[in-house]
Amino acid sequence: MFDFLTSGQYDVLGAFWVTVQLTLYSAIGSLIWGILLAGMRVSPVPLMRAFGTAYVNTVRNTPLTLLILGCSLGLYQTLGINLGGDTSKEAGFRLAVLGLIAYTGTFVCEALRSGINTVPVGQAEAARALGLSFFQVLRLIVLPQAFRAVVGPLANVLIALTKNTTVAATIGVAEAALLMKEMLENEADALFAVFGVFALGFVLLTLPTGLLLGWVAKRVAVKR
């Protein structure tokens, strides 16, 4: 029943490795983009706030499928932007990462912003009353409390990102979901076995992340 694993015809581990790579690159990128967006959304400059809000509301409400297909059909095939990927395979991977960053960045931004909002205004007012400068307030009072509050939400975003990398299958990136589709077309008699293998793969990817970061989130949370 599990012949397909040993036949050497399918590279299941390789496909999951692509999934992991997609997750890692997108996670780093969306953390940076999310921090920038959050910075805009809480900045004292009205125009930046407006831009941040508009971006988040627009992209959050767009299907990720549309963003990634847009990267592939729009940017790559129509405008010829390949992000330095020479082969179409490489370009597909990079464009998928771009789409995932554009989308996941909004969730990172919202998680960070809600973290900053959990810090009571009185904390910053007390710090200013002590004569701390803007950067001292940020570094010593606000950010340490905010970071501790965002671990949980950020862990959720990371888990969602891991699952969302499957959407890259829509533009032919050879990750887990695409391989599963191919295998189900060829190995129809092993339907449940194939599904079981891929389901297990994703459970193994997401469950430890969730347990570990959930434990960290509980430990560092500020008791109010």
Added chain:
Amino acid sequence: MSSVLYDTPGPRAKARNWIYTGIFLVLVGLALWWVLARMAEKNQLDADKWTPFVTDSQIWTTFLLPGLGETLKAGLIAMVIALPLGALLGIARLSDHAWVRVPVGAVVEFFRAIPVLILMIFSSALYVMLGTVSSDLRPLYAVVTGLVLYNASVIAEIVRAGILSLPRGQTDAAKAIGMRKGQTMLYVLIPQAVTAMLPALVSQLVVILKDTALGGAVLGFADLMSMNRQISANYSNTIATMVVIAVIYIAVNFALTTLASWLERRLRQSKKGTGAVVEGDVAEVDAGGAAGVGKAP
């Protein structure tokens, strides 16, 4: 505007903010100019690529509106099936009996850990194997099945969070007047939890609508997403079509998101009830965690 990060700006801060505004405008302008120049270079700004959406009503009646109809149909069917199923799972997970609570918990965590696309592809292959569904209905069935399996478990968590968000006094009071466990749940907890859950459920509907697009891209479901291929085949205007489709998705989802946050605000402010509310982002738009990472305090 004063916030935890800065005071209400005075004259010097205001002047500085104007400089930042200027720099930011220049940066955004440069980015926009680069994109538009690139598009103009590839003739993507030509009028004949964009005007069909205004002049040619067929593009709406044959492609966009039927596509939107299919998207809404799949989303609503999935929601209607997933809601009672999820409620049942969520309540079962709160059961006092370990033999109910533990297996249901395992099922819920399992389906939350798997990407919805994997579930859709699996359902599609399953219907092919069973051969009971005609091939033109199969994409819809597969999309709805995948969405139901995933979202029932997410809704189960929302229901559980909704019931747990109620003050303990509610259960205690129900016990004090001699209600049984079932009665407490049915007459005291669930009616209050439903209102607390409303914002989260509306947000989940947005997630479902966005996920239907996967069916259009991978399973050949004739939804709004898949119309992109058909329209650009007829009018060869990929980017224009993508933009119009995105605008439709955003309009529908933005209306629902706004409704969700309005509901949330209303519930928080209302004097009636317990003021308990499950936020829209408990399920954090797609972000249900396998291990159910707790919300930050």
